[in-house]
Amino acid sequence: MNTKYKYVSDAIEMDIEGGKYAKAGKLPTEDELIELYQVSRNTVRKAVDILVNRGIIMPIQGSGMFLRKIPAGGCINLENFHGLTATFADKITTRVIDFKLTQADEKLADVMQCAVGTSLYFVERLRSIDGVPFVVEYSHFNKDVIPYLNMEIIETSIYRYIMQDLKKQIGYVDRVIEAGRLNAHDAELLELAKGDPALISINRAMLKSGVVFDYSIDIHNYKETKFLKRSNFV
């Protein structure tokens, strides 16, 4: 089910990343994009809206649609979907610490909106970027949604597997971000000291149908991680 606006949005984004509009610092006008992609104005505007919401461009009435400058130092853009693989792509290495089948206890059943006893995959992974330990991820996946997982999948990207192979559409992600202290276990994995600060992200991911399929706790290396959040107001 491919849509025109998604196609246009992706095409524009790739052109931005390819540096096509870097010199001008702005996109072509709406009329030019209409001509270029042979779609209606609404479709161009819907495509552009996606990029606006992701903080990539900044339209200014009467003037144009300007590229937003990228802040220094590999931030994880919270609008990008599963930040890590989107931001660092091929630089990531993953070490699987634990991988097993479990059952939802009461607390997990509550946050994952499933029955107590539902089969869950539990995965603990250490992910490094250019060899530097970056984040310890404790993940729970609902086996009703993701019937099968293996080492190869969890060593690369589970999200890609869900979308490309299982053909399921990810709809919504809730993320709570806070700071805390490292326990001994996480500190060792991240090559930091027990009691050091930690940047913690607790995530709940849902399909378009609203079904929760992932609940995970990410303990980030505070020296290496920055989150970027860009907002637009109406």
Next chain:
Amino acid sequence: MNTKYKYVSDAIEMDIEGGKYAKAGKLPTEDELIELYQVSRNTVRKAVDILVNRGIIMPIQGSGMFLRKIPAGGCINLENFHGLTATFADKITTRVIDFKLTQADEKLADVMQCAVGTSLYFVERLRSIDGVPFVVEYSHFNKDVIPYLNMEIIETSIYRYIMQDLKKQIGYVDRVIEAGRLNAHDAELLELAKGDPALISINRAMLKSGVVFDYSIDIHNYKETKFLKRSNFV
């Protein structure tokens, strides 16, 4: 310049907050909202889109537009604009630590996209919620945009002053979130210990015209602060 979609969006949001749809757990259908507000379908959809992007509702095709549950424990929603006053409203007290007129040095001129030597207001504030120290904010405001500030304004909400009194429209906010350690000064203000973890947010705010008017560094009490980020995918 009041728009219909903003009116409808605000109206729906107030109804949600007032608990009008809590029992059903979902909004009226698009057709019902069209009838209710006497606007076109596109306008209803645009109004609803705002709430979707803010993570307040979750439309599911063929089914309805469902309310998204609010996570426990007073998170600051990163989609809400200037989180603090939006989230905690009347519980906030502000203590002004420092307030002076300065000039942009090279670093500030760079991030604020103004000339070196531009007049800036510098404000240091400690904000508490229900008497608990919550965040130390170090803010720089471009005096070309905000020609006048006084104690009363900085003790309440500068953003409200900009919008309601100066009638300027806030367009974009960039926010970088990281964790670090408290220095002695901030620790004392937050009633924590030097070296304790800190949740740090560094913000740049722009008007709709793209002019940067605020650059601020917020040092949050890590025991009290949680950020909430909700995303939708296409």
Next chain:
DNA sequence: TCGCATTTGTACGTATGTATC
């Protein structure tokens, strides 16, 4: 300073597709 062209923003209408119930 004024006016005009450019460019994005708002609002309406219509038709058809697609997922859910």
Next chain:
DNA sequence: GGATACATACGTACAAATGCG
């Protein structure tokens, strides 16, 4: 399979901000 409800996509017209002459 039919009804319901959200999603995509086309079109039109006018408003509002910017920028240039």
